[in-house]
Amino acid sequence: MNFFSYFFSSFLVVSTILVVLCSNPVRSVLSLVLVFINVAGVFIIIGADFMSMILLIIYVGAVVILFLFIIMMIDLNILFRLRDLSVKDGMTSVFLSTLLFSNLFIVFSIIGVKDIKILDPKVITLNIHTLSNSLYSKYIIHFELFGLLLLLAMVAVVSLNVNNKSSQNNTLLHKKQSVYSQITRKGIAEIKKVPSRTGVKYE
Amino acid sequence: MSKSLLLIISNIIFSIGFFGVLINRRNMIKIIMSIEMMLLSSTINFVLSSCAMNDITGWVMSLIILGVAACELAIGLSLLIIYFKITKNLDIEYMNDLKG
Numbered sequence: 468m469n470f471f472s473y474f475f476s477s478f479l480v481v482s483t484i485l486v487v488l489c490s491n492p493v494r495s496v497l498s499l500v501l502v503f504i505n506v507a508g509v510f511i512i513i514g515a516d517f518m519s520m521i522l523l524i525i526y527v528g529a530v531v532i533l534f535l536f537i538i539m540m541i542d543l544n545i546l547f548r549l550r551d552l553s554v555k556d557g558m559t560s561v562f563l564s565t566l567l568f569s570n571l572f573i574v575f576s577i578i579g580v581k582d583i584k585i586l587d588p589k590v591i592t593l594n595i596h597t598l599s600n601s602l603y604s605k606y607i608i609h610f611e612l613f614g615l616l617l618l619l620a621m622v623a624v625v626s627l628n629v630n631n632k633s634s635q636n637n638t639l640l641h642k643k644q645s646v647y648s649q650i651t652r653k654g655i656a657e658i659k660k661v662p663s664r665t666g667v668k669y670e
Numbered sequence: 671m672s673k674s675l676l677l678i679i680s681n682i683i684f685s686i687g688f689f690g691v692l693i694n695r696r697n698m699i700k701i702i703m704s705i706e707m708m709l710l711s712s713t714i715n716f717v718l719s720s721c722a723m724n725d726i727t728g729w730v731m732s733l734i735i736l737g738v739a740a741c742e743l744a745i746g747l748s749l750l751i752i753y754f755k756i757t758k759n760l761d762i763e764y765m766n767d768l769k770g
Contacts, residue, residue, distance in 0.1 A: 486707065515717045541751075593724065601727075613734050617737060
């Protein structure tokens with residue numbers, strides 16, 4: 468058990484660093500899959516088996532695939548031709564994130580991490596039954612608002628990307644086929660009614 | 671699993687996600703990935719405290735965090751696609767059209 472906890476934790480940190488530092492976005496998406504798989508393993512070790520399965524199904528099955536679709540829609544050559552960050556900006560980011568890490572570390576050690584004892588997974592009574600009991604009784608308002616939030620996100624995404632009147636003139640955003648202007652175009656091609664056995668004279 | 675290892679791990683993931691937000695200023699996709707990892711570290715904290723106290727509230731909250739992360743991802747990626755169609759670029763330092 469102890470071996471697996473250190474195994475998953477070390478792989479978790481390594482794959483998190485890989486997500487941030489890979490220059491190829493496809494590789495960093497694959498590292499994101501590795502992050503989620505390792506977190507699922509950690510959840511199984513501490514006894515949260517349902518959360519681990521949910522994490523695998525939703526994050527790896529939906530979220531990362533959405534990232535892959537978006538990367539497919541974007542020209543990857545543009546992403547590789549991006550300019551480099553300056554040394555000053557890099558040092559500033561390293562300094563700020565180290566500051567955040569040490570700050571959180573000090574807070575965690577002051578408020579007493581020693582009080583938190585990980586229970587034996589055999590003792591824990593958390594499962595999908597108690598989760599659904601509390602989700603549909605005590606936290607019903609949170610659950611309903613959560614559904615409303617999903618509906619709002621769906622409406623927002625559809626209304627951002629749908630064709631409406633004002634965006635039809637903007638040919639950068641939406642390229643639509645106009646059948647009428649194609650057929651009635653003069654100059655290059657034309658539709659004529661050809662009588663039988665006579666043909667059309669080319670001018 | 672040792673007592674505070676997972677807290678430290680989630681702390682490290684949060685800091686690395688913050689670092690990714692700061693350092694990937696030329697690539698919007700990786701900023702969204704880093705925000706996703708920061709939300710994941712808060713999920714780890716919730717589930718850890720839920721399993722430490724044998725209380726179900728942490729699981730409910732981590733489910734809600736998961737939904738919020740999905741909503742944020744969908745809206746952010748659709749904005750990214752629209753921005754990319756207009757400017758053929760993903761650098762957020764060039765996003766200063768409204769500066770006047």
